[in-house]
Amino acid sequence: MATTTPSRRGVPDRTSKVRSGAGAGTGTGRRRGPGLRRDRLSVQNGPGWLFSTPFLVLFLTFMAVPIIATFLMSFTEFELRNVADPFSAEFIGLENYTRLFEDEKFLTSLFNTFYFVVLGVPLTVGAGLFAAVLLNRGVGRMRTVFRVGFYAPVVTSIVAVAVVWRFVLDPADGLISGLASEVGLKSPDFLGSNVLAMPSLIVMAVWRNLGTAMVLFLAGLQGIPTEVREAARLDGAGIWQEFRSITVPLLRPTMLYVSVMTTIGFLNVFEEPFVMTEGGPDNSTLTVSLDMYKEGFSYFHMGYASSMAYVLFTIILAVTLLQLRLLKDKTK
Amino acid sequence: MQPIPRIAAATAATTALALLLSACGSGGEEQTSAKDKQTLTVWGMGEEGKHLAKIGKEFTKKHPNITVKVTPVGWDVVHQKLTAAVAAGELPDMAQMGSTMLGEFIELDALEPVDEKTFKKDDFFPAAWNGGVKDGKAYGVPWYVDTRALYYRTDLAEKAGVDKPPATWKDQMDLAKAYKDKAKTKWGTYNQPANVGAWQTWLPFLYSAGGDLLDSSGKPDLDSPESVKALEEYAAYFDQGLSRKSSPPDYDVVKDFGTGDAPMFISGPWIVQNIQDQQPQLKGKYATAPLPAGESSTSWVGGASLVSFKDSEHKAAAKEFTKYLTETKQQAAWYEMAKSLPANESAFDEPQLKNAPEQLDAFEKQLKTAKTVPPLAKWEEFSGKIDEGVARVSQKGESPKKAAAWMQKATEGLVD
Numbered sequence: 001m002a003t004t005t006p007s008r009r010g011v012p013d014r015t016s017k018v019r020s021g022a023g024a025g026t027g028t029g030r031r032r033g034p035g036l037r038r039d040r041l042s043v044q045n046g047p048g049w050l051f052s053t054p055f056l057v058l059f060l061t062f063m064a065v066p067i068i069a070t071f072l073m074s075f076t077e078f079e080l081r082n083v084a085d086p087f088s089a090e091f092i093g094l095e096n097y098t099r100l101f102e103d104e105k106f107l108t109s110l111f112n113t114f115y116f117v118v119l120g121v122p123l124t125v126g127a128g129l130f131a132a133v134l135l136n137r138g139v140g141r142m143r144t145v146f147r148v149g150f151y152a153p154v155v156t157s158i159v160a161v162a163v164v165w166r167f168v169l170d171p172a173d174g175l176i177s178g179l180a181s182e183v184g185l186k187s188p189d190f191l192g193s194n195v196l197a198m199p200s201l202i203v204m205a206v207w208r209n210l211g212t213a214m215v216l217f218l219a220g221l222q223g224i225p226t227e228v229r230e231a232a233r234l235d236g237a238g239i240w241q242e243f244r245s246i247t248v249p250l251l252r253p254t255m256l257y258v259s260v261m262t263t264i265g266f267l268n269v270f271e272e273p274f275v276m277t278e279g280g281p282d283n284s285t286l287t288v289s290l291d292m293y294k295e296g297f298s299y300f301h302m303g304y305a306s307s308m309a310y311v312l313f314t315i316i317l318a319v320t321l322l323q324l325r326l327l328k329d330k331t332k
Numbered sequence: 333m334q335p336i337p338r339i340a341a342a343t344a345a346t347t348a349l350a351l352l353l354s355a356c357g358s359g360g361e362e363q364t365s366a367k368d369k370q371t372l373t374v375w376g377m378g379e380e381g382k383h384l385a386k387i388g389k390e391f392t393k394k395h396p397n398i399t400v401k402v403t404p405v406g407w408d409v410v411h412q413k414l415t416a417a418v419a420a421g422e423l424p425d426m427a428q429m430g431s432t433m434l435g436e437f438i439e440l441d442a443l444e445p446v447d448e449k450t451f452k453k454d455d456f457f458p459a460a461w462n463g464g465v466k467d468g469k470a471y472g473v474p475w476y477v478d479t480r481a482l483y484y485r486t487d488l489a490e491k492a493g494v495d496k497p498p499a500t501w502k503d504q505m506d507l508a509k510a511y512k513d514k515a516k517t518k519w520g521t522y523n524q525p526a527n528v529g530a531w532q533t534w535l536p537f538l539y540s541a542g543g544d545l546l547d548s549s550g551k552p553d554l555d556s557p558e559s560v561k562a563l564e565e566y567a568a569y570f571d572q573g574l575s576r577k578s579s580p581p582d583y584d585v586v587k588d589f590g591t592g593d594a595p596m597f598i599s600g601p602w603i604v605q606n607i608q609d610q611q612p613q614l615k616g617k618y619a620t621a622p623l624p625a626g627e628s629s630t631s632w633v634g635g636a637s638l639v640s641f642k643d644s645e646h647k648a649a650a651k652e653f654t655k656y657l658t659e660t661k662q663q664a665a666w667y668e669m670a671k672s673l674p675a676n677e678s679a680f681d682e683p684q685l686k687n688a689p690e691q692l693d694a695f696e697k698q699l700k701t702a703k704t705v706p707p708l709a710k711w712e713e714f715s716g717k718i719d720e721g722v723a724r725v726s727q728k729g730e731s732p733k734k735a736a737a738w739m740q741k742a743t744e745g746l747v748d
Contacts, residue, residue, distance in 0.1 A: 080415065080436065080439075080440065080709075081439065081440060083415060083418060083419040083440075084418055084419055084421075084440070166580055172518070172593070189577070189578060191578060191580065192576070192577055192578025192579075192727075193578075194727065194728075275581065276580070276581075277580075277581070278526075278527045278528065278581045280526045280527055280578065280723060280727065281525075281526060281577070281578050281723065281727040282526070282723055282724065282727040282728040283720075294716075297412060298712050298713070298716065299710070299712055299713040299716065300415070300712075
């Protein structure tokens with residue numbers, strides 16, 4: 001998930017005005033009107049191009065070329081033996097794609113990914129919003145401590161996180177089993193059970209990612225003018241009413257951004273199952289990305305893995321467009 | 333969840349690199365004689381790589397014109413690094429290669445066949461040598477070998493009223509039960525239930541049942557009655573709660589062996605050293621034994637071979653260094669240094685091996701009958717299917733017969 005500055009949608013108008021002005025660079029060419037293409041490459045635009053070259057070079061080399069290469073690869077039977085001579089890969093049309101939908105394992109991974117998203121995203125967004133609202137008004141002095149506390153998991157290495165969570169979830173001497181045995185209960189083997197492994201990973205992912213959502217919501221909350229809240233309170237709104245009728249509607253742009261980004265991140269889920277379960281037990285935590293990784297890097301079915309990547313890409317695109325539509329800001 | 337873009341980028345970058353560099357990967361036509369001044373580049377894996385650098389320096393003392401430059405590569409990344417190097421035409425002159433990876437690189441046509449006049453098949457454990465033979469040609473000289481045998485806690489066995497090592501499958505099962513019921517251990521044994529490498533503990537069961545991975549015509553033979561029997565035996569430990577049904581990806585059985593939670597397991601000779609380092613209190617409280625027998629007591633041979641690459645310009649020097657590494661004296665010294673078993677059979681008569689901890693005896697015995705894992709180009713995938721087959725019986729509770737049939741079907745397309 002992106003941890004960069006929120007888009008303009010997520011922050012109040014004042015800053016967005018400042019920002020759009022600051023984005024000079026190539027923008028100057030546009031103001032002079034479209035029309036002449038030569039104009040863009042003229043001397044005045046030289047510095048702009050110069051400044052963007054590092055990005056463009058990196059982008060083209062490490063993103064654009066590979067994106068195109070994998071797209072082409074997804075129509076071939078690219079295997080280990082083709083690595084030395086990529087053009088020898090046999091073109092097989094849509095076969096990779098048709099095979100995918102007969103691949104029991106891929107369908108399982110697709111199901112697991114949706115399971116993860118459907119439960120994980122609302123929980124993350126909800127928990128993030130809850131934490132943000134509390135932090136925005138509830139706690140006074142300890143605010144920074146809490147913010148750091150909630151945000152720390154986002155920037156902690158997954159390996160360290162995995163070690164800690166294993167201690168928490170360990171059926172023999174973990175934290176939960178310890179607490180359970182205190183009260184005379186027996187804790188299940190969370191990561192070893194087909195049924196509980198995925199929910200356990202979801203809980204972990206929610207904990208890990210709610211920090212990002214929280215920070216974004218905090219920014220959004222601070223952008224809600226106090227006058228509106230005061231007016232509502234004068235009109236006799238309670239906490240709940242204020243939350244429902246003021247906070248939520250005015251947070252809509254932030255909400256859109258947070259849920260789109262969280263959904264994209266969750267659809268790509270890889271790390272959690274990779275470090276905690278390797279997709280097991282019995283493929284119950286195998287996600288599309290993990291399956292793709294295994295096919296591509298363990299077995300070198302690069303063509304097949306590429307087609308998986310494009311199926312996932314299409315799904316992400318569709319889900320994102322759907323979200324943009326459903327959560328569109330209707331107040332404007 | 334940030335790394336997906338990174339992974340995508342990495343995939344992509346590898347591909348792009350492959351595309352860019354494939355043009356410049358050129359073969360080494362000019363051969364340098366072993367007497368010329370030159371630098372020999374060698375890739376070694378993990379711990380062995382570090383030791384190899386030391387041996388390289390000693391070698392240079394005897395052959396001042398050859399400087400050996402060793403690059404240690406982690407076992408976990410070596411497969412990707414080597415394949416990327418093949419793609420880029422940037423391979424070293426020679427490398428240590430895990431026995432199960434040979435098939436893949438033979439298939440890629442990256443390895444130089446072994447000069448069988450210099451390196452004699454009969455000097456080495458046959459199963460180790462055969463692991464690098466494809467279509468009658470050898471591609472690797474065995475460097476060190478390992479095999480799987482049984483580790484068990486003798487102190488806990490005594491407590492459970494058992495005073496001799498389990499010799500048959502039934503003994504093994506009885507011991508596991510006795511551990512759990514009488515010695516009150518948490519589990520009776522540890523059979524890896526799933527995940528990468530589960531095949532390593534299951535394969536001894538298959539071979540001991542008289543089964544095989546491939547039949548005589550080279551097709552998978554995983555639905556044979558022997559295979560079903562091996563799965564049944566393996567699964568019985570899970571069904572009776574004698575072995576844990578799940579373990580985290582980096583589970584270390586030595587720890588549970590130390591606490592007594594898992595008082596028995598099957599693994600390789602390096603564990604002797606690990607126990608000495610990590611669980612010193614176990615000294616005298618555990619023993620090793622040859623695998624308990626089904627039809628027979630048969631294990632499989634792993635380890636590493638030394639290979640030189642086709643594109644190298646220093647093949648003569650590589651041969652010298654390989655010779656140096658595989659001769660009797662050096663092999664015995666290697667054992668002292670790295671604690672892995674020599675592939676050269678004559679080294680077992682050297683004093684270093686004679687004085688080795690008694691726990692290694694079982695491995696030496698086991699090696700004599702151990703079978704090869706055939707070099708398969710798609711071994712990674714083939715073994716992955718076995719891992720999944722094992723998981724099907726241990727975790728999904730599928731019947732061994734069904735899981736065996738599934739493995740057979742899943743692996744059919746993976747052999748040529």
